[in-house]
Amino acid sequence: MGTRLSIVPPEDYRLGRDVCSYGYFVLWPNHWDVDRRALTRSLELPEGPAAVGITQPSEIPGGKLTARFDRALARPEQAEAKRQIARMLRLSESADDIAAFHRVDKRFKKTGHGRLFRSPTLFEDVIKTVTSCNVAWPSTVNMNQRLCEVVGRKTGLDGFPTFPTPAKMARTRVGTLRARCRVGYRDQRMVELGKLFAPRGKKPPELDPEWFEDPANDDEVVFKRLIDLPGIGPYAAGNIMQLLGRYSRLAIDTETIRHAKNVLGYAGTERELHKKIEAHYEPFGAHKFRSYWFELWEFYEQKAGPAETWRRDSVARAFTASQLK
């Protein structure tokens, strides 16, 4: 008999909207079940891997969330599971926090957009970001699926292996990552990231995720530490900043450039476009990334329908910038 947990989210929280709000919701081991309206995935817990399905039975904003696990969880594991779920669903961002964003950018008040889905751990967010660099989206989907299947651990639910832990990634041979996970030249960088995030014997990891998450630390300092990590350049660091809840800067990639040209109507050289993009989002200050992202996301939804209806293995996998031109 598996454990069932009840979680009270912020009063404006709507599961479908707030999970299907960032591309990572279609990356393994995440799976948004369109028909059941459930987020299913695996988690690494102190006693081993577990699969979980999260629903919001009432479908009312702020309605209680139900998390059903495929095995029984002891009290300490329940606490850890709740912590990971809260990170993933951004439950720490209160209705007041989202209202503050909507005061700065009124365009998203009606839909309630404000929270961006992320991973249960910073390590998974960092690796997912590395898999999104220098590839088209379908390759990112493939890399994450293979990392889970090849390096992750099985759970009691078929098709839901875990995302690799830092320790497991650190021990994985680069040849395995390249040949079986098809991560290409990112292989060595992923192993190095695993080593940085993994505990060193009885010592804590060289990188402390809590330091990056601590709002007391300045955005500039955090950004500089991120950009020093292997495989992390300006775009990746900018993206990890928003995944850390730091929305004061953009993460400009080719998709941003496409958006600037096709939707905002800007023209010019790459450098000129960067300046125009920065100027366009400057009025949104500390919420800059959110304004950029939901502008882009609503464009995607106009093209492909509400994100809550995107099926991981068809619509979402085929989603590429070239199809949006």
Next chain:
DNA sequence: GGTAGACCTGGACGC
């Protein structure tokens, strides 16, 4: 500080 080229994968295209 700025720039060119290598790094890989997979999709598109032509034959």
Next chain:
DNA sequence: GCGTCCAGGTCTACC
């Protein structure tokens, strides 16, 4: 079915 070209961000060497 095969070969070629190209897109995509980071890193290194060089100016």
